[in-house]
Amino acid sequence: MNPAVLLVNLGSPDSPSVPDVRRYLNEFLMDPRVIDVPWLLRRWIVGMILIRRPKQSAHAYQTIWTPEGSPLIVISRNVQKKLRERLGLPVELAMRYQNPSIPDTIHRMARQGIDRVHLIPLFPHYAMSSYETAVVRVQEVVARQAPHIRLTVEPPYPDHPDYIRALIESARPWLEKGFDHLLFSFHGVPERQIRKTDPTRSHCLIHPDCCHVPSPAHATCYRHQCFRTAELFAQQVGLPKDRWSVAFQSRLGRDPWLRPYTDEEIARLARSGIQRLLVICPAFVSDCLETLEEIGIRGRETFLEAGGREYAQIPCLNEHPLWIEALERMARRGLADALQNPQSSSDPGPVPTVTPVTPS
Structure with missing residues (x-):
């Protein structure tokens, strides 16, 4: 067995420029679990939003951007590194939208020979526009690109x-x-x-x-x-x-x-x-x-x-030692469950039933 942990967060534009923010918003808002209406109506709504919103959002991003990049990406990578050091196992990071993308990350894991993955969505609470869409996207990509990978999923943890x-x-x-x-x-x-x-x-x-x-x-x-x-x-x-x-x-x-x-x-x-x-x-x-x-x-x-x-x-949990410790415990328990329960990659494991949405 060659196990690994996959952390998935929401995502961020590649830069605070208007074109990059527009690209990010388009991918984010066209997700049928974010704006959950039929495709044609969603395309029209998003088209209207993309006329003015990218410029406004780009200005907002510029106020919080750091020399290292997007705060969310920088913090998530630091968490990834610290968790990897504690586990002594591969820990990968992907974003639901933009980069590092879920398909690229799954492809890299498959090339490394990883065959068991415990997915930890970095969303403590279940929502179709955050936790659910991240889990479903990973499941879809694994089933298509690396069906040999056995996937387990950390349940929502609002009261953990x-x-x-x-x-x-x-x-x-x-x-x-x-x-x-x-x-x-x-x-x-x-x-x-x-x-x-x-x-x-x-x-x-x-x-x-x-x-x-x-x-x-x-x-x-x-x-x-x-x-x-x-x-x-x-x-x-x-x-x-x-x-x-x-x-x-x-x-x-x-x-x-x-x-x-x-x-x-x-x-x-x-x-x-x-x-x-x-x-x-x-x-x-x-x-x-x-x-x-x-x-x-x-x-x-x-x-x-x-x-x-x-x-x-109050700042978010970010890289707080107790948060890294919590992630470590989730990862170890999830990987232990994967060893004891060799389920297929198409099985969502301990995740609540995903709500169907209108196909995009």
Whole structure:
């Protein structure tokens, strides 16, 4: 057996130039699990977005770009290196969109003679536009390019003790500085996608207080899993319910997305008298445009303009030692399972059932 670990993150433009940002946005937004409408309508929507959005996004990327490149790519590569050193095994990195691409990475692994791979999506919470699309893409590429590879997949880990512990310890220096309120800002998704990933078709956003009433739907419910992470974090640090809240950022278009919206919640908190606001983004394990620019820069401006006084953003897990340790444990357990359960590459393993979407 020749085992390896594959980490998959979202991705980034190759540079903050308008052409590279346009190329990235086109690939990202044309994914039928991101904009989940029929192909012709999706092509029209994306075409309209690509008229102006690349220039705006390129400017935003320029504000957070480093001499080494995209923060998300640089951090992910550092995590890859540290995990490889701890495991003593091959650890590869791929991005769902752009580079390093999943096909190129799988091709390289196959050429190295790797025959067992444990996939760890760098998305703690199940969403069709992040976790699900990454898993499905890897499965498709493995089945086509390297069917001899036996693939196991790390399940979503929104309440995994190692993940929660790493979140808390990475946030502790900021928690100890003092604050009035802690805002958990998760990436938003359209409400229709929450309903689509509900296998019962009768619970999510239908049942009163659906996220806190036990249901099989929770295995693939992004909203429930976000609240679960926030609640465990708050409980374990002893934070009273009136000192924290949850919001969702980065909405696109006019359809209803998960509420409350982060930008509106930041302004509301300032207007309600909160003077010292602390923001954490647990859905992102690596700092990126959405955390550094949207939350770190624009969020701060929104809070101060609404009357707040002190604003701080807790960095993502990035390369925190406890996060690397958590990944190591996931990898070792996953590879051990692969040895004991020689399943085929087409078997998703311990991943919740993937929701079908309209073919592209």
